[in-house]
Amino acid sequence: MADFTHLVIGAGVVGLSIASRLARRGAQLFTQDCIIRQKSYGRSCVSRGSTCCTMSARKLEFPTGTVTEEEHEKLTHMHEKAKLLGVPTTFIPLAKGKEIEPAVRAQVAILESLSTGIVSAHSLMEYLSGELDSHGGDLALYTSVVGIDYSRASNLYNVEFKTGNPDEKQETMSLKFESVINSAGLSAPTISNMLLPEERKLTAYYAKGNYFSYASSRPKTKRLIYPCAHGHTGLGAHLTLDLAGRIRFGPNVQWVLSPNDLVADGSQIDEFHAEVSRYLEGVDKSAMAPDYAGIRPKIYPKEHEGFTDFVIREEEGFPGFVNLLSIESPGLTSSLAIGEYVEGLLYRQ
Template sequence: MPHDFSHLVIGGGVVGLAIAARLARTAANSVLLVERHSQVGTETSARNSEVIHAGLYHPPESLRTKLCIKGKNMLYEVASKSGIEYKQCGKWVVAQDEKQHEYLHKMYQRARDFTGVPLEWVSLSKASQLEPSIIAKAAILNSPTTGIVSAHSLMTYYEGQIEQHGGDIALNTAVVAIRQNETSGYTVSCKSDDSSDPIELTATCVINSAGLNAPNISNLLLPKERHVTAYYGKGNYFAYTHSQPKVNRLIYPCPSDHGSLGTHLTLDLNGRLKFGPDFEWVNSADDLQVNGQNLETVKQEISKYIKLDTSALVADYAGIRPKITQDSSKFHDFVIREEHGFPGFVNLLNIESPGLTSSLAIAEYVETILHQ
């Protein structure tokens, strides 16, 4: 008996949209994306730094590095042709002491020897001319392929691609159950806001790209011994309300652990400064109230690398990073896999930064998994 869809994608964030758009390009596919909210991209995809990452921080052999670098190149190419709003503004990573200088040196060597990501040293004298408000006491690495992109513009592009190639998006549609069919494929029970009874849909393949809710979706299908716990890393962002100083590129401090890249300076596409995210564990994915109590700590952190009027900083917004562990002392990679014993069911877990940058490459990777 034929299935309702060849591919059912769960989750309408930037990654789920990219996957659905990629799969819909194949004429033989019938693709449905289901999103539990009334709009796509309202969670992590709408509450981040909107940075196009270069691929600097993680192990060279990791998916997070490989897909970031490939996704970055794909994103710049697509954006330049498709009207997606972006800017390749570059980024400085600044060091304030010899320990941080050594960190940058290792970053430079790793990029040179393994990933090929372009990096260049900026002399402190040159830096003071280019960015007089920036403080760097030991060293600066410039990442020229870092940029910023409008997440909204990117997601609108993906939506257009889904529609153009005959795919469908169902909003206000929450997945409440998944079962593996005896012959092939899956039955997915979905509940809409305006219906009391779940609707059952069948699909040959199911892709779990539910972001913050991905562990819960996975647990609907996989046996208990393979269940995953969702953890939520909250990042608060702070806006700068003065017009001065002007900064022309992103500024990042040296990161202190694997949980966060530090409270960095980013720009929006109009050149306005914002700072964040900081990092704290929270118990709920709905805890989106900006923690203003962190403002004083943020002021202290950013004053180490920029001269500005910290009284002009105000709480702006917060976002949640989907995580599957609370151990930030170790690196944790993206999890993108077809689950053993469940052919055609692909899990995407721990898809945090650089998920937005990697979205096109992740979509290609998922398609490759399904075609193996």
């Protein structure tokens, strides 16, 4: 007999979204903070991103600097896809773009998104955690998964945990679940490898994103500014605003060996200044300073070519075991939809 219906491993915004969604069905939920042993939820990927989301604010996206036909085609493709999805975007004349954002450089096209903005990731996670609690779910912090086994006889997952502050004496416990949802972010490959056979084991790769703060009052923008993305790894060093209206630039892409490499790399300042100056006039390099960094969870190496999407799947041969891999940007934007999608996988909706 199962101790709980579902185990959600990972208490970031995606894990909490999934857990709160399942809890509203009346399922017995046990949500814990995977192998990172945090004292609070959302202390990994989501707390170190741009916190941009499709909310009620505005974003400009455009090809800048040395404009190519490929960049224009990318924006046109983005606009057409947005229309299919019901997301409001519009091309605006360059003269109007200069009028509303005088410091922005755009030579060929400007695509405006009318429903993109910023959100307090912490407030969202606080709400989801409250939803989980109000529907009877359990959130176990300072708890790590150390082993997972699947019994085909009982169709249950036996999961071993270590609980307690890692700096103090920890206790071991074991619980049984009907399903396990692996939403562990940077630790998701490690969790997956505890269960799947050797030929299906994963290697984790880490793409660091550095952010730089900006202390000058000039140039000033009222919107999020995104250059046309090059390649598939990141969106480029865009301009974003925090909830207080402060400017920061980032993230770039810097491949690293450890998920704990979380200090912003100040040596990247020349690269950042050159990139930002492609689309913004009068950027003062002396006003830029390394701010913070985050890590994108990857399951493909730097040499991998082509677009890689989120991986969300119920693993073959392991009914009820759902893997969520490479959940990076736009994971925050997608978090509520991912919760709905995982519910559909488990309940065949």
